[in-house]
């Protein structure tokens with residue numbers, strides 16, 4: 001008789017940074033029967049492959065009020081926990097994997113109250129509040145950056161790095177770039193996480209002419225919330241709200257200008273792309289600065305805080321780097337030292353060890 005497949009519920013929601021690592025893990029577990037737990041109106045409805053059934057619950061705003069201070073928050077949490085318990089029981093799930101954030105609270109409580117093991121992956125150098133609070137309840141907390149362990153003294157932490165989408169690891173993926181850019185020109189990629197960054201978009205549009213003048217091309221991933229996204233036209237400028245083949249694009253790029261979300265950073269590291277990092281100033285507890293510091297501390301990137309970054313400064317730094325291929329090369333090599341390529345495998349191994357025990 002063939003054994004029934006192991007059933008795993010993946011609770012990952014909201015941003016590319018939370019979804020892509022979970023999708024990469026799911027792809028590493030082809031023999032598992034996987035379902036998703038998300039929220040009805042967030043990015044998971046677009047990004048989660050259809051083969052994974054998406055169960056949704058409403059937990060919007062949960063993380064913000066998470067101080068156990070507001071009755072409303074506690075009420076919402078109890079409601080969400082009950083719903084997740086029902087999903088887990090009805091589906092007879094044997095394990096839960098989560099990438100943290102607001103969906104993780106109810107997922108962890110529901111699973112642990114039923115004795116179901118939970119593996120949490122925390123991608124950031126400074127773990128989020130939910131991870132710090134619920135980490136000790138989990139069977140293991142896998143870390144995107146080793147430095148995060150010091151903020152989780154009571155959790156069972158293990159460093160796995162953050163999994164990237166499988167195409168990042170395919171040899172020859174660079175040739176799949178479907179943007180018409182001449183071969184020998186320097187390419188600058190600009191992106192602001194999975195949602196785009198309007199403030200960076202504005203700065204870059206004001207800087208770009210000087211970069212075009214020295215022959216550079218700019219691929220600008222603006223997100224879909226920038227009303228001026230279409231305002232710059234130039235033969236060396238490609239602007240898109242979102243681009244899927246990041247693996248090819250980051251390998252082609254000579255320089256990236258980016259926010260410092262954990263997902264973007266890990267991909268930059270895997271591709272060895274030198275970067276100028278501009279942490280999102282309103283990220284919870286300024287965690288993007290902590291992420292960026294992992295890169296600046298080894299010389300893999302430069303970091304500028306948005307409040308201090310003027311058009312002149314960004315324009316000049318980029319021109320300087322474009323004229324210093326050796327410096328770019330060294331930054332790219334340093335970036336590669338940060339990300340081990342087998343993160344998805346390691347994480348899948350950890351899930352198997354815990355869920356199949």
Ligand SMILES: CC(=O)N[C@H]1[C@@H](OP(=O)(O)OP(=O)(O)OC[C@H]2O[C@@H](n3ccc(=O)[nH]c3=O)[C@H](O)[C@@H]2O)O[C@H](CO)[C@@H](O)[C@@H]1O
Nearest residue numbers: 015016017018123193194221242243246261262263264283
């Ligand atoms: C604003 C905010 O709080 N963001 C957080 C969010 O990630 P957020 O999704 O904002 O940012 P990440 O850098 O982690 O991930 C962005 C992902 O989107 C992809 N992408 C982006 C643009 C595009 O056109 N195509 C594309 O595929 C990138 O390749 C990357 O995989 O969760 C991360 C992981 O907890 C955190 O580190 C980030 O700080």
